[in-house]
Amino acid sequence: MSTAAITSDAGPLDPTAGHHGALGRLTQAILRNRKATAGTVILLIVVFVAVFPGLIARDDPQAAIYDQSVGPSAQHLLGTTQLGQDVFAQLIWGTRLTLIVTVVVSAIATVISMIIGVTAAYVGGLTDRALSLLTDIFLILPTLPLLIVLASYLPPGSVTMIVVLTLTSWAFQARQLRSQGLSLRARDFLAAARVRGERTSYIILVEIIPTMTSLIVASFLGLSVFVVGFAAGLQFLGLGNSTELTWGTMLYYAQQGGALEAGNAWWALAPGAAVAFMGAGFALVNYAFDEIGNPALRPVRKRRARTTA
């Protein structure tokens, strides 16, 4: 009587399968997808620069001691500002605050949208409709105008920026999170939890949310792309805190200082490029995440010549 084991176990159809553990598989997935690799590298660079700026730029970014508005040279890789500060140093040292603001805003906004989305999905009924309505309203209100209005009323500073940005961006992902919450709601493991008598809040926090990790990570990444741009935009308009050093405030001063017309164009271009760089990093990783999750979107292999028997 053959109760023989099935020949192949359901491992990934991967010739290099042998790495175990979630981190190993994640690294695998990243390395295999070019976009993910590029994006991850970008982000790692940014984080490194943010954590160890002193290793890369020796100059004090605020020291206005150099020649003014000089173009790039060996001594000043990106030239100097109107006041004689080293642009390169500013760029490197400004990374930290820029990254912090971005990550904090995205994280808080993701958490808020998660709570609202999942609660709406799980509790349903009137709560759902009210929360969905709230989400839709916030989604439709044009972001930058709202940001501008809010920021101009509040005292300038990083905290204001964080608050204001979070308020305008939490709604972006709430809808998707709610949809996934809805589809999970009917699943068996939740019914099991209900039967056990668990409280709703427990079910939401402990059962549903961990299952949605991939969507949550994707939300965080997608949101970051926008937050980077919006934050910089706000600061560019002078509505951030101009005393703090971020890429956005660099842009503000560059514009005010006439960098393009009369001075050092790199003063204006470099921080903008940096914003684009970081945004692209998040966008690439996010896009690749999509592809990894949905194989239909992956690049198609070239067709090979057909052979006849």
Next chain:
Amino acid sequence: MPAPLLEVENLSVSYLTDAAEIGAVDRVTLTLNAGEFLGVVGESGCGKSTLVFAIAQLLSPPAEITSGRVVFRGQDLVQLSDSELRHVRWRDYSVVMQSAMNALNPMKSIGAQFKDTMRAHDRVSPDAIRTRSAEVLRLVGIDAAHLDSYPHQLSGGMRQRAMIAMALLFTPQLVIMDEPTSALDVVAQRSLMTQIKELQQQFGFAVIFVTHDMSVIAHYSDRVMVMYAGQVAEIGDTRSIFEQPLHPYSKGLLDAFPSVRGPRRPLTGIPGSPPDLGRPPSGCRFHPRCSEAMAECTTTEPALYTVGDTRVRCLLYAEQLRDAV
């Protein structure tokens, strides 16, 4: 004897993914004569749908025909270019899919979908289009008023019949059906099957009918092909296969269906599950689950052996007259 309508020779289909190449269909050979009703049965994942879509030249990446010929009315479809194929499509053979809700364009009315098919093949006057559309709908028992309806406005059974009507627009010689009754309840299933058989007898087209449920085609098919792990396990007369299945897998399948009449006996299933086609078992693909496996089954790949009118891929019959594959 007239030439067969369809000759499939050594057809293989693979899914070419980044990670690996998965053989979904392995060197399938079959012949179909005009007016014949062939049932193709097997578990989910055995490759039966992939096979018929390959025959119909409807595969999408990453699935690809990697070798073999599909000779339909003397032409090898695999070698035809897209534009040459287009002439043959629907006119000479058509396709009916499992779920009409998914197979019909939700944005277009039934009539519009009939119309674009007819327009694609010929210059036809609007009147002729309307007449023919009403005609095929009547064949399946649907009122012509529904030509203006959208798919979501019809019931499930009606939708399915509308799909069949569409398949008959040009009264093709072959209609390939991929589990058309699986989405219906038992009563609707029966009614649809009867209708299909009547139409077949009326117009004389051949049918390839894919299903995972052998009982559905038991009374309607002329021949049955049992598939396992991308290969033909057994193929022969319906009667022979049902009364005297040769392949242990076919036996297992039939044993799993209780008979309404006859003595009660315990139900048996087939232990285990279908193999991973990325790494199929050595030798006979069924040996890990086979109750009659022999020593050589793990090492020797069986060919299709002829036993009477049936051909079976099983080493138990290897001593019989071989029919090379």
Next chain:
Amino acid sequence: MRYLLRRLGFFVLTLWAALTLNFFIPRMMPGSPLQALRDRTHNKLSPAALNSLLSQFGFDPHQNIAVQYVQYLKNMATGHWGISIGGSLGVPVRKLIGQALPWTLGLVGVTTVMAFLLGTVIGIVAGWKRGGLLDGIVPPVFVVTSALPYFWVALLMILLFATGTHALLPNDGNYTNGLTAGFSGHFIFDVLKHAILPGATILITAIGGWILTMRNNMITTLAEDYVKMGRAKGLPSWRIMTDYAARNAILPNLTGFAMQLGYVLGGSILVEYTFSYPGLGYLFYTSTTNHDLPLMQALFLVYTLAVLVCVLLADMLTAGLDPRTRDA
């Protein structure tokens, strides 16, 4: 029909929410912007004029807040948007907006529509031809361009085309000072010259998002059974691409497109600012630096209205195209 009515109701609700936000925020802020306002206009407006202005916005401290609120809503709804207290002191807000509106409509409106149409078509073709050259290039390129901040692209444009002695195109304003406005060919040409760079900026940054969403939707749609059926029936390729694939792929996008419009509008503010292009965006910016409350509030209303109108239009279009919603 019911569907549209519901959407209209939502539209009104959102508008009301925006207005309410606008009303309450200044009141909730620390410090008193109102006092600052009084200080600023001290020498320019008589206290009586200032008070009548403020009461138009419900800032009348002598009435209770509910009455102020209702008064405010009424005024906003009927177009009594007060007078500017910023750079153009005393000029009715409506007039200022009216002057700036056509420029923004022309610049932003036209380029956004172009970006949308072009983006959709490119997205459709890129999604249709899987594995082709277009499909390989499109995603990475446009993923990057869609992440580029508007103002940076604007700055780049200026740098490349509008600075130095060999400037090809002007880098600010909407037409050369001193030219008389009118429908002369010379004037129109000048206007276009000034519009190219800002327009190109918007086009480049906005198009990426639309291409990508359309492409992804197209790919998902192409996997559907009815597309396979289209092939099976022997329909010509272009017909499958348009009638079966694109038609279904566009739908989930339409409302999304309209909502992305809010993002494009925001970007246009930055573009107008960078190019000193006197449209609504530039007006918005100057109103914030001048703490010109009436103007700022009115502009916020205009922007919200614009987005809502587009969303409503998109909804109507969806209802018109999709037979399933008609019966819902």
